[in-house]
Amino acid sequence: MPLAHIWRHRFKGDGFRWTLTRKAILDLLSRTSKHMSAQEIYDTLLKSYPGIGLSTIYRTLDLLSRMGLVNRLNIGEGKSRYEYRSGEExxxxxxxxxxxxxxxxxxxxxxxxxxxxxxxxxxxxxxxxxxxxxxxxxxxxxxxxxx
Amino acid sequence: MPLAHIWRHRFKGDGFRWTLTRKAILDLLSRTSKHMSAQEIYDTLLKSYPGIGLSTIYRTLDLLSRMGLVNRLNIGEGKSRYEYRSGEExxxxxxxxxxxxxxxxxxxxxxxxxxxxxxxxxxxxxxxxxxxxxxxxxxxxxxxxxx
DNA sequence: ATTATTAATGAGAATGATTGTCATTATGAT
DNA sequence: ATCATAATGACAATCATTCTCATTAATAAT
Structure with a gap:
């Protein structure tokens, strides 16, 4: 089963809507090995999703974090970084x-x-x-x- | 040997000046079991040291952290907390x-x-x-x- | 499929922690 | 006691994050 289907089911099950932005962020984070900040995620996605908003990035990362789909990292830079949390590994x-x-x-x-x-x-x-x-x-x- | 003497020697040895503010912050942190933020330290010290500046608190905490005398903690609150780092324990x-x-x-x-x-x-x-x-x-x- | 409901979004203002600037002060060497 | 300059206080500037609100789009009901 593709990741996107798993994510979608998870969202529906939790009563959240499955949106383009949420998929875009999960796609990006699940594919990169980097530990990206909200701003970096925004800058990257802006190329393929012009019009996307930084607030939405923050809101989505917070949601994904609460859902356990991503980890929020704090290494004392004064900002958070995020990594995809694979169910497998x-x-x-x-x-x-x-x-x-x-x-x-x-x-x-x-x-x-x-x-x-x-x-x-x-x-x-x-x-x-x-x-x-x-x-x-x-x-x-x-x-x-x-x- | 009292802590204050140890601190003073450490400062002199590293080429830093031993000031009232630095002593005040070390005194406070070494006596509390709390994990205080810069603002909390500022609010507390303001009572006994009126005129102390928040910038100085930040600068001093940064220095103490680099000297290894305090630990900077980040528990994802969007701000740092500090604890005294005892040489003994x-x-x-x-x-x-x-x-x-x-x-x-x-x-x-x-x-x-x-x-x-x-x-x-x-x-x-x-x-x-x-x-x-x-x-x-x-x-x-x-x-x-x-x- | 169309429509209605309302969660999600984008834009930008607001907040809060931290850092930078600069004139003044106080420490430590002389 | 004097001097050189590190340290300080005041406050402006910056940066990450959150908030507000009108608009849009995802889903449920029809």
Whole structure:
């Protein structure tokens, strides 16, 4: 089943309308490996969808984020970046270069991490009565070009 | 040795001046367990230091962050929060309530985590030629009051 | 298929956090 | 005590994001 059909069903099921703009943003994010900002998404889509509005980009990214279809990343730039969240693939880490801002996805050692995270989550629940829904680990350092 | 002396030596050693404002911010952050925003720090300090400027708060927080004396936190609120980084205590995790924004520090399982992180860091270095300087893990979920 | 309902959109104003500018002040070396 | 200049305060400027509202388009009902 093509992604677009899955998305559409998801939207209808959640009571949202399936629009050209929403499809365009999902198409773009699901195809790029970049971690794009709202402005970058806007600039890119403007070429194929003249007349698209920046507000709509923001509104849509917020919706997609709440629906769990994209992840919102904050690496301390004063703005958010977004990445498509594939249902298939496992989670991944981000390596962030503190010099040039480059972000690299890294998905090693996820199984080992899962064990540890489960222990932490159980402990948090017992100790503070928290429910952990998600977690995120970022690595900071210098990339190949900046070291 | 009192903290203020350690800070002062650090500043002099790095070629920065030791000023009243810098001491005030470090005092505040080292004593609170809150994760304060620049504005909150400003509002608090204004009572005991009338005439202090918000720009200075921002500049100082940036400097302290670069010196490694405070951590800058971004939990997706569109602004940064800051916490004092003690030289003594080990790192800690943050649990962030996605409903009310509450942040809790949590420092369990740090030894187990260290092993894993070291493996990941070695792997990143070998695979991508990256140098990892630091890492951060956040947990998202619902706190006691919001569950 | 046509129409009615209303969610979604585009344009631009408004907001809020952060950074930049510049004249003044205060720290640390002399 | 004096001097050089880093640090500061006031406030303008910038940038990301949200809000408002009239218009448009997606869906349900006909």
């Amino acid at each position: 496992k989670a991944h880490h981000h390596f962030i270069c503190t010099n040039c801002g480059k972000i690299i996805d890294y998905s090693g050692f996820l199984d080992e991490e899962l064990d540890l995270v489960e222990k932490i989550e159980k402990n948090l629940a017992r100790k503070y009565n928290f429910i952990v829904k998600d977690h995120n680990t970022d690595f900071y350092g210098l990339c190949k070009n900046c070291r | 080990k790192a800690h995790h943050h649990f962030i309530c996605t409903n009310c924004g509450k942040i809790i520090d949590y420092s369990g399982f740090l030894d187990e985590e260290l092993d894993l992180v070291e493996k990941i860091e070695k792997n990143l270095a070998r695979k991508y030629n990256f140098i990892v300087k630091d890492h951060n893990t956040d947990f998202y979920g619902l706190c006691k009051n919001c569950r």
